[in-house]
Amino acid sequence: xxxxxxxxYSVVLFHSVSGALRAEKLIKEAGIEYKLIPVPRHLSxxxxxxxxFRTEDEGRIREILRGKVEVQDICPL
Amino acid sequence: xxxxxxxxxxAATSWPKPPETFKAMEEFMLSVGAxxxxxxxxxxxxxxxxxxxxxxxxxxxxGVDDPLRIVFTRNATEALNLVLYGLLRPGDHVIxxxxxxxxxxxxxxxxxxxxxxxxxxEASPRGELDPQDVEGAIKENTxxxxxxxxxxxxxxxxPLTEIGQIARRKGVPLCVDSAQTAGAYPIxxxxxxxxxxxxxxxxxxFGPQGTGGLFIRKGLExxxxxxxxxxxxxxxxxxxxPDFLPDKYESGTPNTVGIAGLGAxxxxxxxxxxxxxxxxxxxxxxxxxxxxxxxPGVTLYGTCDxxxxxxxxxxxxxxxxxxxxxxxxxxxxxxxxxxGLHCAPSAHRTIGTFPQGTVRxxxxxxxxxxxxxxxxxxxxxxxxxxxxxxxTHG
Ligand SMILES: Cc1ncc(COP(=O)(O)O)c(C=O)c1O
Numbered sequence: 001x002x003x004x005x006x007x008x009y010s011v012v013l014f015h016s017v018s019g020a021l022r023a024e025k026l027i028k029e030a031g032i033e034y035k036l037i038p039v040p041r042h043l044s045x046x047x048x049x050x051x052x053f054r055t056e057d058e059g060r061i062r063e064i065l066r067g068k069v070e071v072q073d074i075c076p077l
Numbered sequence: 078x079x080x081x082x083x084x085x086x087x088a089a090t091s092w093p094k095p096p097e098t099f100k101a102m103e104e105f106m107l108s109v110g111a112x113x114x115x116x117x118x119x120x121x122x123x124x125x126x127x128x129x130x131x132x133x134x135x136x137x138x139x140g141v142d143d144p145l146r147i148v149f150t151r152n153a154t155e156a157l158n159l160v161l162y163g164l165l166r167p168g169d170h171v172i173x174x175x176x177x178x179x180x181x182x183x184x185x186x187x188x189x190x191x192x193x194x195x196x197x198x199e200a201s202p203r204g205e206l207d208p209q210d211v212e213g214a215i216k217e218n219t220x221x222x223x224x225x226x227x228x229x230x231x232x233x234x235x236p237l238t239e240i241g242q243i244a245r246r247k248g249v250p251l252c253v254d255s256a257q258t259a260g261a262y263p264i265x266x267x268x269x270x271x272x273x274x275x276x277x278x279x280x281x282x283f284g285p286q287g288t289g290g291l292f293i294r295k296g297l298e299x300x301x302x303x304x305x306x307x308x309x310x311x312x313x314x315x316x317x318x319p320d321f322l323p324d325k326y327e328s329g330t331p332n333t334v335g336i337a338g339l340g341a342x343x344x345x346x347x348x349x350x351x352x353x354x355x356x357x358x359x360x361x362x363x364x365x366x367x368x369x370x371x372x373p374g375v376t377l378y379g380t381c382d383x384x385x386x387x388x389x390x391x392x393x394x395x396x397x398x399x400x401x402x403x404x405x406x407x408x409x410x411x412x413x414x415x416x417g418l419h420c421a422p423s424a425h426r427t428i429g430t431f432p433q434g435t436v437r438x439x440x441x442x443x444x445x446x447x448x449x450x451x452x453x454x455x456x457x458x459x460x461x462x463x464x465x466x467x468x469t470h471g
């Protein structure tokens with residue numbers, strides 16, 4: 001499973017599903033590659049859903065979400 | 078004419094709804110159906126998206142930048158109860174107007190018994206509120222100003238922008254009851270200085286009954302306790318209610334099918350354009366007001382100026398009770414209206430029509446000039462008969 005390779009992907013964790021879906025919309029509009037996935041067991045989150053992205057996009061994603069959607073945490077997979 | 082009736086009771090609930098509303102509801106029931114924000118599978122996520130899109134449409138309509146600051150409730154009544162019971166505590170002072178609906182007045186009278194101090198600012202006999210009177214009522218312990226945007230009895234628009242400025246200057250939050258205006262008259266929470274906006278889904282927003290909500294300005298949620306606590310699909314490890322929006326105020330499975338319809342209704346009106354909707358309703362109101370003011374034996378209430386009111390017109394016919402008039406309009410002419418006190422006894426006291434009330438005609442975006450013409454002729458006929466014989470019967 002090459003997808004799971006360390007360092008390539010990170011996830012954004014949210015307080016609520018509403019927050020995750022709102023972020024999804026903004027990130028989709030920006031044309032950034034992402035996937036909504038269940039929160040991996042080794043991470044803990046307020047809501048069951050998180051947004052996985054390529055770690056290289058972290059800066060852009062932080063920029064897009066700043067002041068728009070409250071993020072619980074961003075961490076590497 | 079639609080199904081043999083002229084529906085002039087849009088202030089109670091709008092009808093007909095645009096087909097977009099029930100198509101979205103059918104689509105949700107047929108193809109999505111799942112519980113939003115609970116399970117994480119594709120249909121659950123899709124249900125969550127349906128709700129988010131409704132929040133986004135409402136945010137666009139009201140000039141709200143963060144859609145998650147809009148929480149859904151069953152109707153405006155629940156949103157208003159949430160604000161009043163959630164925010165006010167014994168010793169706090171709250172200001173309202175004499176033109177309010179019972180969805181504001183009854184919670185406030187109850188809170189008054191529980192130690193909240195209440196000032197009801199008198200509007201003029203034509204339903205107009207003077208911003209200076211509101212400013213004059215503000216005290217050290219004033220915690221909230223709560224006002225309707227437009228009266229559901231006379232249609233009179235309240236000077237919200239001026240009051241919003243006063244509230245800002247004095248540091249008092251302003252809560253607006255937009256049950257009668259959301260979707261019928263432009264609302265911008267920033268420009269109008271609105272901190273809390275209660276809306277109902279089933280009137281001019283073209284959603285189904287059982288939908289409504291509240292915009293909450295950032296920071297105010299810290300002071301507003303939820304009405305209900307329970308499952309939110311978030312922070313499930315905690316036995317305490319989450320403190321973030323919208324989950325803090327959205328416990329339990331929501332009315333997703335209703336919210337699907339509401340979202341579609343709001344997108345419909347956004348695509349028609351607020352200006353166009355307002356222009357049409359203003360023109361219908363003008364025709365109604367002109368026709369009624371020319372009718373001998375008819376008394377009109379409010380400012381009688383279509384630019385200063387929404388499409389709600391109250392009148393009486395000399396010698397007849399409002400319910401006699403409404404019944405004759407329905408049975409003989411198929412014109413559906415609402416007689417009586419319109420859940421707003423204080424507003425009727427203000428305009429001098431308590432306790433008998435008035436007959437209320439309320440047009441909507443789908444009302445035609447032709448229907449207004451037919452309704453006017455019906456009222457004219459009843460007024461002519463009353464002048465001759467004092468009865469509704471011909
Ligand atoms: C001015 C006003 N406020 C509040 C409400 C309450 O709306 P709802 O019955 O949808 O809660 C209404 C409508 O009945 C109204 O006209």
